[in-house]
Amino acid sequence: MSGRRPRTGHDWKVLEEACVALLPRVPELVDEHLRQLFEHSPVYARVLPYDQQWREAEDAMRIGIETISAPRASPRRDLEYAEEAGRRRAQQGLPLDLVVHSYRNAGYLVWDSLLEGTVGQDPEKLAVLMRSATMVWSAVDAQAAAASDAYRATEMELRRRTDEQLQALLDALLEGQSAPGLASQVAAGLDLPERGPYAVVVLRAERRDGRAAFHRQIQRAGFRFVWRMRTDREVGVVALGAEEGLDELTAALDGRCPGPGGISPVVAGLSELGHARRLAELALRTCPPDATGIVRLDQRMPTALVVSQPELAGRLVSDVFGEVLALEPADRAVLLETLDAWLACEGSAGRAAGRLYCHRNTVFNRLRRLEQLTSRSLARPRDLMEMTLALDAYRLAPG
The missing domain is CATH 1.10.490.10 (Globins)
Structure with a gap:
């Protein structure tokens, strides 16, 4: 051929x-x-x-x-x-x-x-x-x-430029800016409703491994998230459906979240994301350094009040635990750990003893000593409230 x-x-x-x-x-x-x-x-x-x-x-x-x-x-x-x-x-x-x-x-x-x-x-x-x-x-x-x-x-x-512009606009909303038309631009660009129930989740980003798997799991949970990374945290805007609230959101995040996090109360639209972000960060601040779970601000209000006023929180710790803080570190730690366990067990000395691996009488003895050092009684509601808030302030204080 x-x-x-x-x-x-x-x-x-x-x-x-x-x-x-x-x-x-x-x-x-x-x-x-x-x-x-x-x-x-x-x-x-x-x-x-x-x-x-x-x-x-x-x-x-x-x-x-x-x-x-x-x-x-x-x-x-x-x-x-x-x-x-x-x-x-x-x-x-x-x-x-x-x-x-x-x-x-x-x-x-x-x-x-x-x-x-x-x-x-x-x-x-x-x-x-x-x-x-x-x-x-x-x-x-x-x-x-x-x-x-x-x-x-x-x-x-x-598309990259558009995404960057949209992310910048979303960042502006999260920072609390209120320029005319800002919320409607974000709504149109991200295909989100301008009005409707939203919440903000703030996660501590110290451990970045496992984030990809976490996002895939959350996506399968049925919630619409838009995430923004910060130097030390990750901020998620959550569009809640008609049948979805903070209970469902918390359940979806629980066990999947790779680090501690805070959830804001529900807000009514995109224009309120800045306020929601600040409240979510406040909720996160109620988590101790070694925490791994996620908390809602509406369930941590007393502790949130403490951490939102660091100067007053420091004075409260000093006024309530002044004598306790003067003890040897090991002795101080035992007393405060006992109080923490007793509060976590809703005032049950027996359950606290099981958690602390000691006899219930030992728990009673430590609590009585704590009452003597603080000049307060755990049986009086006001004293109990002060000691509870002071313990939160002590555990969450920087350093």
Whole structure:
């Protein structure tokens, strides 16, 4: 079987003559090209004004015909123009499939016109042109590919910029800014309701391992989260559904959260995210350094009051536990650990003893000693409240 016959100098001359003869017909071809595009899809007509499309199509078609007649020219002007066109179309929002269709449609028009002109002049030249078909369509394919690659790259860059802008707007909401239209921009960009129940979750980001698995698990739990990373924490905006509240959110996070975290109360819309974020951070501050669970502010209000006023919290610790703090560290730790266990066991000395691995009488003895050192009685509600808050303040104090 014989191979494909190589193109000769005569072949190149015939192709060049056909292309030169076609150039005066370019305006006519552009008219037909745009007519067929608008008939194919009304989207073309919505992209930009007709006159501008006509000029761009004329430039592209003329450059393409000149390239076919001189395929060995370098650099390839047709590919450079196709790249520019691909970037423009991505910025204008024309779908990629319509961009490719435009190049195919122009290719068919040019090829048919080349054949018609050649056959009309000299039918014998038709065979010469047919041998050039592969080269002509390779040029069209290369132009479409160049436009597509540039389109995709531009689309990715535009998406990245849009994401960055949306994240910046969301950050502004989380920081409590209230510029007009800010909440509506975030709602439209992130496909979230502007009004509706929201909560904010703040996680301590000391341990970043396991975060990817955590996010996948939370996604499967059915909640819509939008996360923002900070230097030492991770902030999540949670869109709550009609049947979802803080109980369901806490249950979804419990056991999945890789570190301690705080949940804000429910707020009524995106414009209140700054307030919710501050309350979620306050809830997180009620977690001791070694905590691993997640807490709700509405269930930690007394402790939140303590940590929100560090100066007063320090005075409370000093006033209530002044004598206790003067003890040897080991002795002090035993007394405060006993009080913590007794409170956690809801005032049951027996249960506290089981937790501390000692006799219940030992618990009673330690508590009585603590009452003597603090001049307070655990049987009096006001004294009990002061000792409870002072213990929280001591455990959560920096350092």
